[in-house]
Amino acid sequence: MSEWFEESFGEDYLLVYRHRTMADAEDEVDAIVEWLDLSPKDHILDLCCGTGRHSIALARRGYRVTGLDLSETLLSHAVALSKGLPVRFVHGDMRSLPFSKEMFDVVLNLFTSFGYFVEDRDNERVLAEIRRVLKPGGRFLIDFLNRPAVLRSLVPVSEREEDEVKIREERWIEGDVVCKRIFVSDARGERRYEERVKMYSRDQMEEMMRRAGLSVQQVWGDFEGNPHTERSRRMIIAGRRPE
Structure with a gap:
């Protein structure tokens, strides 16, 4: 029996989530560039990139970007939309990334692309993979739902x-x-x-990240940069892989 995420990210998904626009992605990338102090030399992984909205916004700014997703349908749209831009799209599972260790300076996981798995150990494998592919001192940002909200x-x-x-x-x-x-x-x-998305509290997320060898540095409640509280729309966690 297929997992829900193997069935749901097809052509109909593009219609259901059409309100998530390129303009939104551009605004979110503006915040990410500032918060993570991105450098032109950074190699960025957009983990669960979908149609590549954020990958494209980053590539337009001159960053070297690799986008990964499990949906070949969404990846085909990403390739078409990114024509002429320096961005590479790869098919793969976020629990077992097809990349060598310490390959990326930055890993982004956006638009609630975490918590897809029933078992905590599978969701924790995603965090372990983020750490594995990050260079020592590399940065990460996970944009997740806020459970109380x-x-x-x-x-x-x-x-x-x-x-x-x-x-x-x-x-x-x-x-x-x-x-x-x-x-x-x-x-x-x-x-x-x-x-189906497993909801984790802020304390649970931070503890899972600690066990995975990631250090949390900042948590925001939205892409406007407001502090995270129980009433926040989002839980946006940024941190590093320790040196």
Whole structure:
């Protein structure tokens, strides 16, 4: 039986998340450049890059970027969108990165691309892989959901229409997992997808990172740079692999 993330990141995903724009990515990259003090010499891994919005925004600024994703559909869009830019896209699993150790100066993991696995050990493998591919002193940034905000503001059902396609999203909590069921209906019929993300508190994230050999340095609540609190929209964690 396939995992949900092997089924959900196809052409319909692009429609469901069309509101996540290139302009948003440009603004987020502006913050990342400042927060991580990026250098033109940095080699950056955009881990779970999707259609490459952030990879492209970084490449436009002259950074050397590699984007990795499991979805070949999303990667094909990334390649098309990045034509002419110095960015490389690679197919792979974030639990076992197809890169040599100490290859990157920076690893980015954006738009809640963490917590995809049922078992904590698999999510911790992702952090261990981030450490492995980072150079000593290399920096990382993980943009994750903020559990208290999700619990407080979860919308059980929403419906909308995009280009004559009806989209219905149902959301619920199962223990530590926030779940979403997506129904996409058009002239071709109805398709159904699921998303399941394991929610971790800030303390849990920091402890997992410590065990993986990563040092947390700063936590923000959004890309505007506000401090992280229980009411923050996001939990954006930045740190380093120690020297």
